[in-house]
Amino acid sequence: MLRLMTLLALLLTLAMPAAAQEGTDTSRAETGGAQTLEDILRRQEQQAIDDSFRSDLTGDPEQAAPITDQLGTRGGASDPDLWRAFRYSTADITTQERGPATKTLIQDGGMWWLMFREGPLLKMAAYLLGGTLLALALFYLIRGRIRIDGEKTGRTITRFKAFERFAHWLLASSFLILGLTGLISLIGRKVLIPVFGHDTFSFLATGSKWVHNNVSWAFIVALVIIFVVWVVHNIPDRTDLHWLSKAGGLLGGSHPPAKKFNAGQKLIFWAVIVLGGSISLSGISLLFPFEFNMFGHTFSTLNSWGVPSWIGMSDLPYPLQPHEEMQYAQLWHAIVSLVLTAIIFAHIYLGSVGMEGAFDAMGKGEVEEQWAREHHSIWADEVLKSKASKTEAQ
Amino acid sequence: MKAFLVSLVVLVVITIGANQILMRLGPSSAEATVSVDNVRLSD
Numbered sequence: 001m002l003r004l005m006t007l008l009a010l011l012l013t014l015a016m017p018a019a020a021q022e023g024t025d026t027s028r029a030e031t032g033g034a035q036t037l038e039d040i041l042r043r044q045e046q047q048a049i050d051d052s053f054r055s056d057l058t059g060d061p062e063q064a065a066p067i068t069d070q071l072g073t074r075g076g077a078s079d080p081d082l083w084r085a086f087r088y089s090t091a092d093i094t095t096q097e098r099g100p101a102t103k104t105l106i107q108d109g110g111m112w113w114l115m116f117r118e119g120p121l122l123k124m125a126a127y128l129l130g131g132t133l134l135a136l137a138l139f140y141l142i143r144g145r146i147r148i149d150g151e152k153t154g155r156t157i158t159r160f161k162a163f164e165r166f167a168h169w170l171l172a173s174s175f176l177i178l179g180l181t182g183l184i185s186l187i188g189r190k191v192l193i194p195v196f197g198h199d200t201f202s203f204l205a206t207g208s209k210w211v212h213n214n215v216s217w218a219f220i221v222a223l224v225i226i227f228v229v230w231v232v233h234n235i236p237d238r239t240d241l242h243w244l245s246k247a248g249g250l251l252g253g254s255h256p257p258a259k260k261f262n263a264g265q266k267l268i269f270w271a272v273i274v275l276g277g278s279i280s281l282s283g284i285s286l287l288f289p290f291e292f293n294m295f296g297h298t299f300s301t302l303n304s305w306g307v308p309s310w311i312g313m314s315d316l317p318y319p320l321q322p323h324e325e326m327q328y329a330q331l332w333h334a335i336v337s338l339v340l341t342a343i344i345f346a347h348i349y350l351g352s353v354g355m356e357g358a359f360d361a362m363g364k365g366e367v368e369e370q371w372a373r374e375h376h377s378i379w380a381d382e383v384l385k386s387k388a389s390k391t392e393a394q
Numbered sequence: 395m396k397a398f399l400v401s402l403v404v405l406v407v408i409t410i411g412a413n414q415i416l417m418r419l420g421p422s423s424a425e426a427t428v429s430v431d432n433v434r435l436s437d
Contacts, residue, residue, distance in 0.1 A: 213413075217408050
């Protein structure tokens with residue numbers, strides 16, 4: 001009997017802490033309405049917590065202490081209530097500053113953004129860009145340079161006119177400069193400061209920012225020109241399906257027919273236009289802070305359509321504080337830029353060391369006739385026929 | 395090669411031009427967000 005009682009006492013003792021953690025309301029009542037151990041643990045694990053017990057507790061004039069009592073620094077109102085109101089942007093703030101963000105004194109979401117920006121985002125950048133370079137190096141080692149299979153004719157045909165090449169190089173050079181200066185801004189604090197020190201990085205960061213902000217206009221101009229000049233040649237058609245089914249010649253051993261641009265190049269074109277356009281819009285939003293807020297409206301629309309629930313997510317945050325708009329714009333700008341950079345790495349590889357004769361198209365504008373017949377047979381036939389008919393007419 | 399060099403020149407022109415235009419257009423963000431109204435000059 002004594003042993004049984006001892007065992008029962010031991011079980012009850014062990015069960016007590018578990019019972020104490022059951023139900024947030026009970027333990028919150030025990031903390032006088034403040035956060036609980038469970039809240040702290042969930043926050044440390046980056047999990048969402050219901051902090052309405054704090055966000056709703058921002059002062060109620062009806063509940064204020066009567067002025068007949070001993071008063072604090074804010075009279076009958078509570079200091080913690082005021083700080084909570086600052087934190088959740090519900091305080092009635094008057095300021096001589098004029099602007100959408102000037103009344104945000106505490107921005108709670110900033111810590112999430114900072115931690116994501118300095119942690120997962122940098123890892124993603126390293127894996128994505130490093131992984132792409134590694135994959136291309138492996139592809140080169142396995143496949144080698146894609147050579148011109150047939151005998152070279154020694155004759156060339158015009159692939160791109162001077163204006164097309166100018167637009168391409170304007171887009172390419174501005175993109176490379178923006179990519180480099182963007183990376184300096186993105187990885188500077190975590191990677192460059194430890195290596196070069198604060199003074200050198202300060203000079204580098206200031207210069208990078210100026211260059212990034214102003215070169216962006218050249219990128220946008222080039223993007224518009226490229227779209228106008230090449231969109232007609234990049235509309236998908238049936239030849240693209242055949243080209244894709246053969247993986248551009250990697251499967252089956254023969255070169256599938258293609259027009260001026262094959263399906264792979266069309267994918268690159270649309271990636272540049274769509275992702276480049278999105279990068280430009282988020283970039284403009286960042287260039288003119290708080291003037292072009294795009295995320296709050298987008299999140300609200302997606303929530304109203306129920307899009308987050310399609311992938312098992314809860315509603316996207318809305319409304320957003322002005323700083324949050326900028327933080328989402330920065331993350332979007334960086335992530336989409338990284339994805340486009342990885343795609344462009346593949347484009348640069350295939351346009352240079354990866355394929356014999358490809359660089360001539362943008363270098364000189366003239367390509368070897370045999371190269372054109374192999375990689376863009378439909379286009380080559382059209383150009384050669386047109387050339388022949390012009391010669392006959394003369 | 396000529397197209398590439400021209401693109402570099404145009405890139406520099408757009409970069410400096412955009413900066414100069416934006417600097418002259420105004421108002422700057424400081425001008426747009428600061429007000430001298432409601433400043434308490436004395437007790």
